[in-house]
Amino acid sequence: MNQNFSDFHSKTVETVLENLKTSLNGLSYQEAEERLKVYGKNVIEEGKKKSIFALFLEQFKNVMVLVLFAAAIISILLGEAADAAIILAVLLINAVFGVAQELKAEKAIDALKKLNMPYAKVYRDGHLMQIKTDEIVVGDIIEIEAGDIVPADLRLIESFNLKIDESALTGESVPVEKDANDVLAESTPLAERTNMAFMGTIVTYGRAKGVVVSTGMKTEIGKIANFVNLQSAIDTKTPLHEKLEEIGKYLTVGILAIAFIVFVTGLLYKRDVFEMFLTAVSLAVAAIPEGLPAVVTIVLAIGVQRMAKRNAIIRRLSSIETLGRVEVICSDKTGTLTQNKMNVVKVYCNDNLSENLEHEDNATKTLLQIMALCNDVKLDLVDKKPQFIGDPTEIALVKFAYEKGLNKNAIEKVFKRVYEVPFDSVRKMMTTVHEIKNDQKLLVFSKGAVDVIINKCKFIMVNDEILPLDENTRQKILQANKEMTSNALRVLAFAYKEIDKNELEDKNTIEDNLIFIGLVGMIDPPRKEAYGAVEVCYQAGITPVMITGDHKDTALAIAKELKIIDTSKDELSQVLTGSEIEKLDDQQLKEKVKEVRVYARVSPEHKLRIVSSWKSHGKIVAMTGDGVNDAPALKAADIGIGMGITGTDVTKNVSDVILADDNFATIVAAVEEGRKIYDNIRKTIQFLLSSNIGEVVTLFLATLLNWVVLYPIHILWVNLVTDTFPALALGMEKAESDVMKRKPKKTSENIFAGGLGFSILYQGFLKGLITLMVFFIGNKLYDHKTAITMTFMTLSLIQLTHAYNVRSNINSLFKMGVFSNKYLNLAFIASFLLQVVVLLVPPLRELFKLSYLNFSQWAIVIVASLSIIPIVEVVKYFTRHFHKE
Numbered sequence: 106m107n108q109n110f111s112d113f114h115s116k117t118v119e120t121v122l123e124n125l126k127t128s129l130n131g132l133s134y135q136e137a138e139e140r141l142k143v144y145g146k147n148v149i150e151e152g153k154k155k156s157i158f159a160l161f162l163e164q165f166k167n168v169m170v171l172v173l174f175a176a177a178i179i180s181i182l183l184g185e186a187a188d189a190a191i192i193l194a195v196l197l198i199n200a201v202f203g204v205a206q207e208l209k210a211e212k213a214i215d216a217l218k219k220l221n222m223p224y225a226k227v228y229r230d231g232h233l234m235q236i237k238t239d240e241i242v243v244g245d246i247i248e249i250e251a252g253d254i255v256p257a258d259l260r261l262i263e264s265f266n267l268k269i270d271e272s273a274l275t276g277e278s279v280p281v282e283k284d285a286n287d288v289l290a291e292s293t294p295l296a297e298r299t300n301m302a303f304m305g306t307i308v309t310y311g312r313a314k315g316v317v318v319s320t321g322m323k324t325e326i327g328k329i330a331n332f333v334n335l336q337s338a339i340d341t342k343t344p345l346h347e348k349l350e351e352i353g354k355y356l357t358v359g360i361l362a363i364a365f366i367v368f369v370t371g372l373l374y375k376r377d378v379f380e381m382f383l384t385a386v387s388l389a390v391a392a393i394p395e396g397l398p399a400v401v402t403i404v405l406a407i408g409v410q411r412m413a414k415r416n417a418i419i420r421r422l423s424s425i426e427t428l429g430r431v432e433v434i435c436s437d438k439t440g441t442l443t444q445n446k447m448n449v450v451k452v453y454c455n456d457n458l459s460e461n462l463e464h465e466d467n468a469t470k471t472l473l474q475i476m477a478l479c480n481d482v483k484l485d486l487v488d489k490k491p492q493f494i495g496d497p498t499e500i501a502l503v504k505f506a507y508e509k510g511l512n513k514n515a516i517e518k519v520f521k522r523v524y525e526v527p528f529d530s531v532r533k534m535m536t537t538v539h540e541i542k543n544d545q546k547l548l549v550f551s552k553g554a555v556d557v558i559i560n561k562c563k564f565i566m567v568n569d570e571i572l573p574l575d576e577n578t579r580q581k582i583l584q585a586n587k588e589m590t591s592n593a594l595r596v597l598a599f600a601y602k603e604i605d606k607n608e609l610e611d612k613n614t615i616e617d618n619l620i621f622i623g624l625v626g627m628i629d630p631p632r633k634e635a636y637g638a639v640e641v642c643y644q645a646g647i648t649p650v651m652i653t654g655d656h657k658d659t660a661l662a663i664a665k666e667l668k669i670i671d672t673s674k675d676e677l678s679q680v681l682t683g684s685e686i687e688k689l690d691d692q693q694l695k696e697k698v699k700e701v702r703v704y705a706r707v708s709p710e711h712k713l714r715i716v717s718s719w720k721s722h723g724k725i726v727a728m729t730g731d732g733v734n735d736a737p738a739l740k741a742a743d744i745g746i747g748m749g750i751t752g753t754d755v756t757k758n759v760s761d762v763i764l765a766d767d768n769f770a771t772i773v774a775a776v777e778e779g780r781k782i783y784d785n786i787r788k789t790i791q792f793l794l795s796s797n798i799g800e801v802v803t804l805f806l807a808t809l810l811n812w813v814v815l816y817p818i819h820i821l822w823v824n825l826v827t828d829t830f831p832a833l834a835l836g837m838e839k840a841e842s843d844v845m846k847r848k849p850k851k852t853s854e855n856i857f858a859g860g861l862g863f864s865i866l867y868q869g870f871l872k873g874l875i876t877l878m879v880f881f882i883g884n885k886l887y888d889h890k891t892a893i894t895m896t897f898m899t900l901s902l903i904q905l906t907h908a909y910n911v912r913s914n915i916n917s918l919f920k921m922g923v924f925s926n927k928y929l930n931l932a933f934i935a936s937f938l939l940q941v942v943v944l945l946v947p948p949l950r951e952l953f954k955l956s957y958l959n960f961s962q963w964a965i966v967i968v969a970s971l972s973i974i975p976i977v978e979v980v981k982y983f984t985r986h987f988h989k990e
Contacts, residue, residue, distance in 0.1 A: 113260040113318045114298040115291040121260045121316060127244035129262070131228030140242035147241040147257055147320035149327055160204045190952075223757060225256040226494075233483045233494055243317050249302065250312035250481065251527060254758060258324045259302040259315030261285035265525050266311035269302055274326060280309045295325060311527055312481065356794075363801055364389040367808045374811045383817035388804050397793055400829070401786055404836030408782035416765040417775035418749065424761040427743050428779030431647060432724045432849045435715060435742070438653035438663060439595070440497065440751055440767045441729055443629040447501035451594060451626030453585040455567050456578075462509065466568045472622045475599045477506035477513045478520060479537045479550040484513040496751070498595065501627050502552075520548060524609060526616065530654065530708055533557045536616050538609060547608070549615055551600045554706075555586045555624065555656070558598035562621040574621055585624055590658035593666070594626035631667055634770035639667050641773050646848035649769075652704045652712060652729075657682055660705040670702045683707040686714065694718045712738035725852065727772065729764075730756050746772060773845075780847075781840035787856065788835045791865050792911045793828060796904045798869025800824070803876045803900060813889075814880045814896045816954060823901045826939050830932035831908040837928040841913055841921075860984065864914055867980070871973060872907060876900045879969045887962065894944070894955040895966050901940050902970035905933050910977040915984055918974065 113121050122128060132140070224235045228246040238256040241247070247259060255269070261283060268280040275296040287300040295303075302308075302315055304324040321327055364385040371381035402422075409419045419425060439445055452459060455468050462469045482495035482503045491507060493500040503513050520539035528535035534553025541548060551558060559582060565574045572578075582598075589596050600619035609615070642649045649669050653660045661680055664670045670679045681697060683706040689697060691714070698718040704711065712728065716738050719726045728742035731752040736759045739745030747760030748767045757763050764771050800820060807814040850858075857865070879899040883892030908929060909918055924930050943949045944958065958966070 112291045114287075114289045114293055114301050116260075117288055118260065118262050118285065118316075121318065125244045125316060125318065127246070127316060129228075129246060130231040131246040132242070132244050133230050137229060137240075137242050137245065140244065141240060144242060144323075145321060146239040148239050149321065157204060161200055223254065223256070225253075232485055232487070241317055241320055243320055245317040246314060247317060248312070248314050249308050251308050251310050252752075252756065253308045255302045255304055255306045255308065257304050257317045258319035260318050261300050261302060261313050261315045264311065264313040266527060267302075267308070267313045268310040270307040270309050271296065271303065274303050274306055283313065285313065285315075356797075360389055360797075360801060363805055367805055370808045374808075376813075380817075384804065384808075384820075386817070388801065388820060397790065400789055400793070400832045400836065403833060404786055404789060405782065407836065408778065408785075412775055412778045413765075415774045415778065416749075416768065416771045417778070418763040418765060419761070419775075420763065421761055424744060425779050425782050427725060427852075428727075428762070428776055429781075429783040430725045430849050430852060431727045431744060431776050431779075433648045433650060433719050433726045434642065434769075434772055434776075435650045435652050435712070435719075435726060435728045436769050436772065437729045437731065437748070438651050438655060438660060439629055440731075440748065441764075441769045441772075442635050442651060442667060443631050443663065445497045445629060445751070445767065447497050447595065447627040447629050449501055449505040449625055450628050451589050452623060453582070453589075453626075454623035456581065458585045458588065464568070468566045468568055468622060471566065471601055472599055472625075473506045473509055473511050474516065474520070474548075475550040475552060475601060475622065476502040476625070477511045477516055478522070478539060479535060479552045479599075482513065497629075498597070498627065502597075502625065505625075518542075523547070524612070524615075526612075528553070533654070534561075534616070538615065540606075545606055547604050547606055549602045549604060549619070551616060551619055552597050554654075555582070555596055555598040558600050558619070559583075559621065561616055562600050562619045564619075565621040571620055582621070582624065586656070587658060589624070589626035590656040591662060592626075593630075593659055593662035594628055595655055595659055596624055596626050598624050631663060632768060632770065634768065635667055638770035638773040639669055641777075641845050645776070645845040647773075647776065648702075650702055650704070650715075652707055652715065654707060655705060657705040660703050664703045679703060680705060683711050686711045691718070695721050698722075709735050709738060713741055716741045723851075725849065727762075727776075729772070730760075731767075777840060777845050780844050781838075782836075783850075784841065784844065785836045785838050787861055788838060788911045789832045790856070791861055791868075791914070792835055792908055793832055794865045795869040795872065795907065795911075796828065798865065799872030799876065799904065800900065802870055802873025803896075806873065806877060807880070812877075812880065812884075814877065814893060815900070816893070818953060819893075819897045819900075822943070822953070823897070823904070826936050827901050827904040830936050831905060831929060834926060834928035834932040835908060835911060838912055838926055841916055843916075860914060868907065868910070868973070868977065871976060872900075872903050875903060875969050875972060879965060882965060883962070888956075890954070890956045891958070891962065894958060895962055897953075897955065898940065898944065898958070898966045899969050902937070902966065903973055905936055906970050907973050907977075908933070910974060913981075915981060917978060917981060919978075 116124070223238050225238045225241060226233055226248040227236050227241065228234075228248075229236075233248065241257050245257075246262070247256065249255060249259075261267070262285055264283050264285040267283040267285075269283055270280045281296075281299065283302065284299050289298060289300060302313065303326065304319075305326045319325075319327075367388060368381050368385035371384065372378065405422045405425055408425060409422065412419055412425075419428075436442055450460060452462055452472075454462060454472055455464060455466070462472065480495065480499035480503060482493055482499045484503060484507070485492045485494070491504075493503060495503075507513065519542050521542075522537050523540050524538040526532075526536040532553070534551055534557050536549060536551040539548045539550065551561065559574075559579060562574050564571050565578055566572075586596050586598075599622045601622060602619050604615075639649050651660060651664050651667075651669050657680060661670070661676065664680075665672060665676070670676055679701055680703040681701045683704070686694065686704070686707065694714060695718045698715060699722070704715060707715075709730070712730070712735060716726050716728050720741075720743070725743045727744040727746055728738050729746040729748065730736070730739045731748040735756050739747065739756060739759050744762060745756075745760040747757040747763045749757070749763045749765040750767045752760075752763070752767075762772075762775060800823065803814065804820070855862075876896055876899050880892050880896040883895040887895075909923065912918060912926060912929070913921060943953055944955055950957070
């Protein structure tokens with residue numbers, strides 16, 4: 106067995122199975138594992154990743170770093186070996202930190218890719234199961250259906266109305282009709298191989314079963330990838346990064362100007378040229394926030410992993426920023442707001458509405474047959490217990506029939522399916538055609554929306570008798586439907602007819618003139634956590650909107666229970682059906698959406714209009730979807746949310762977020778996480794920029810006053826020790842208690858809005874002034890070397906203590922819990938110990954030109970470093986009162 110053949114399309118199914126040493130029951134677990142070891146994972150290889158050494162060298166491409174290198178060389182030439190050694194050591198440590206940051210971000214993004222791995226339906230040891238697509242091997246038997254992305258190259262074994270969009274591979278814009286029975290010439294071009302399905306193409310209609318003939322780089326798309334360096338679908342540069350880079354450019358220009366002024370001022374005071382050159386360069390390197398984008402990437406990537414633990418898989422880092430700003434959540438009802446565990450609780454048959462089927466007549470038998478056969482559910486017996494795989498609604502029907510003694514697998518042998526018209530969200534019905542064993546007749550079974558099915562029927566079966574479906578009977582059916590939907594039941598109608606085999610040739614009339622059999626009402630109760638999630642939405646200024654294909658009454662009942670609609674207002678004015686949407690032009694719908702909270706009986710096309718209408722009001726919209734036709738609406742929304750359980754591969758592929766549990770509460774949790782991450786990034790920016798401003802103010806004012814307060818090595822060291830660890834720790838800060846009680850931030854809002862810019866400026870100046878005050882006191886009370894040592898220690902410690910202030914711009918540190926961020930505590934301890942080591946180890950103390958500090962000198966340093974906390978607390982106090990007003 107090998108996967109190097111390219112002529113599978115010219116062989117019969119039997120020959121292909123024989124060549125690949127497999128069967129219709131699929132491979133055994135053991136054989137699949139052995140093949141995986143031999144042929145590797147089913148993945149398209151990406152371009153080679155940069156080695157650690159290459160990443161290390163990239164850290165030295167920065168202009169400022171090159172200037173420092175030049176400074177080190179000049180130091181050596183001037184005989185200042187100690188200065189040169191310190192500069193090179195700092196550069197080396199900086200490079201190591203830089204590589205560590207990049208590796209951490211890369212690791213987090215790799216973990217995200219694994220979480221985002223799609224699944225495929227595969228037969229192993231005769232059982233159908235879901236496995237990750239990268240575990241698929243040659244010889245596996247795969248099932249595909251509308252909405253799936255083909256996971257590997259397949260030779261089709263059986264197909265039903267199968268159409269596949271192969272535009273990504275062949276450029277053919279129209280979906281290609283497939284037929285597993287075709288056996289083609291060996292020279293048939295790729296685009297005409299109608300018995301094959303290729304990796305990466307999209308199933309747009311029907312369903313099929315196929316055997317895997319090629320995986321990974323051996324597939325047709327894999328061959329193309331050999332010539333093209335495929336890029337990752339996950340973007341690492343977000344709009345926030347771009348804003349920060351732009352801010353960084355302005356800051357760089359400003360800081361270089363200040364550095365130049367410092368250099369020139371020092372020369373005017375007749376200070377040493379080399380010393381002032383090093384001071385200016387060190388100031389520029391320390392003050393320019395070149396590490397900010399890397400820190401932001403890590404904070405985002407770590408946040409993505411934390412979201413994954415809450416069942417929200419983020420496919421693009423940029424989505425996190427948008428998530429935190431969401432103002433409208435348009436959510437599916439079934440499985441998202443509800444449990445998606447359907448159970449049949451009411452049945453209307455033989456002109457009788459009851460909780461069970463109580464009579465053994467043709468009508469009840471036929472109804473059970475349709476429930477068991479008109480679906481795509483797979484029934485498997487594992488340890489003599491039934492296991493159902495498929496759509497939850499269809500599972501409820503098959504399970505009900507099974508409990509009544511009708512085994513789907515057994516009855517399928519008697520009534521073999523020969524044709525089908527798959528469910529379509531526009532038609533809102535599904536039809537299967539079955540041959541009757543030893544008979545020339547065919548049975549047509551249909552199920553679907555009540556209004557659709559009833560319009561297809563001309564007759565009704567009552568007990569053993571077929572009668573005309575008159576208006577009086579029709580009204581009885583509709584009344585039974587209304588009674589069930591008003592109790593939040595999902596209702597499906599069932600019908601059938603008998604035809605001759607030759608009538609199957611005219612497929613356009615298969616669903617005409619049906620015989621009505623009955624209605625089935627199923628309950629899908631709201632998720633317990635959905636109640637609280639809806640309440641949180643309203644507190645957070647987010648509008649929750651329910652969208653469903655269900656009946657208006659059912660949708661309204663669930664919406665009332667979850668309090669999505671405002672019961673103090675006219676309830677019906679807050680509900681809109683698909684047919685009503687059709688009658689509205691875009692302007693009218695734009696006005697309506699502001700009041701409507703429930704959309705019933707809608708199609709995917711209506712979803713797109715709803716999204717567009719909300720966006721026309723300037724709102725940030727999140728939209729959920731699971732079907733292939735939902736893709737346009739998901740792409741149009743600011744945040745497209747795909748269903749991880751019930752969603753098709755296409756919807757997952759176009760989504761920004763995938764819900765691993767299909768739960769509305771998870772969407773709200775993701776919004777909360779998005780707000781928290783954005784807050785934490787702002788805190789990181791505030792901390793780094795205020796620290797940089799503090800350093801600039803200290804050196805700039807000192808130079809103007811002709812004070813020598815720090816040496817170049819001190820600036821570089823402070824920047825190295827006090828920046829990275831606390832900044833990352835702030836990125837791990839827990840959400841503030843009021844994070845979901847604030848209104849969403851507008852996209853137009855500047856990153857420095859909400860007082861952040863003011864905080865950065867006043868806190869930066871405050872740190873600089875406090876540091877200079879310590880130098881002044883030290884120089885008055887002690888000697889110059891001691892004053893420099895005190896200044897050095899104060900500048901580093903004040904930045905570490907200020908990190909605690911930055912945990913919130915409004916809430917008091919003491920209310921939050923001073924030491925409640927364990928990561929920040931560890932960062933403080935690590936940075937403080939590094940600082941103390943420099944002071945206490947004699948060789949290092951000499952290298953840094955420092956003196957030993959006594960108790961009173963330490964007291965001044967500590968009091969000065971801590972003084973920034975009460976000052977900022979006073980500002981926060983007035984800020985809180987200002988916000989209340």
